[in-house]
Amino acid sequence: MKKRTVSIVIACALALTMCGCSADNGQVAALEQKIQTLEQENADLKAQLENAGIEVNPTGEDPAPTGVQEDEVQALSLGETITIPDLCEFTINYADLKKEVKPPNPESFYTYYDEKDGMTYLDVAVSTKNLTQIASASWTPAR
Numbered sequence: 001m002k003k004r005t006v007s008i009v010i011a012c013a014l015a016l017t018m019c020g021c022s023a024d025n026g027q028v029a030a031l032e033q034k035i036q037t038l039e040q041e042n043a044d045l046k047a048q049l050e051n052a053g054i055e056v057n058p059t060g061e062d063p064a065p066t067g068v069q070e071d072e073v074q075a076l077s078l079g080e081t082i083t084i085p086d087l088c089e090f091t092i093n094y095a096d097l098k099k100e101v102k103p104p105n106p107e108s109f110y111t112y113y114d115e116k117d118g119m120t121y122l123d124v125a126v127s128t129k130n131l132t133q134i135a136s137a138s139w140t141p142a143r
Contacts (some may be wrong), residue, residue, distance in 0.1 A: 011040045087131055094125040 049055075076082065081091045101113040101121045113121055 007042070010042065012034065083131075085131075089129040089131060091127045092124065093127055094123070096123050097121070098123050 074082075076092055078095065081089055084091045085098055099115040099119075100122050101123050103110050103112070
């Protein structure tokens, strides 16, 4: 986060120096000093991140997610049952993007999500089945 902030500040400082060609030499010198200060601060932050074992991305682009191989990503289809061994099964019954989410069969009083600030909601209905033996064996109904 700090790296991006510093990069934005440096970009703004560079833009100001390009626009300020008609400025007097005192202003130009002050801006050049500010740029040098920011570049040094950026270098120091990069060194701190590297010392902490955090990889610095020199391109400024968001890195690809780590630990997930492309062949591990699976497309989901409606009605298809997905099984996570010894954990659960789930089926996506319905999925839609909506501006307003209401219950499918409202009978009396109900609440709903209305559009706020241009938001779009992902409305999903999922059936699940617990495959773990621990949760079902340890649960006892209240008497």
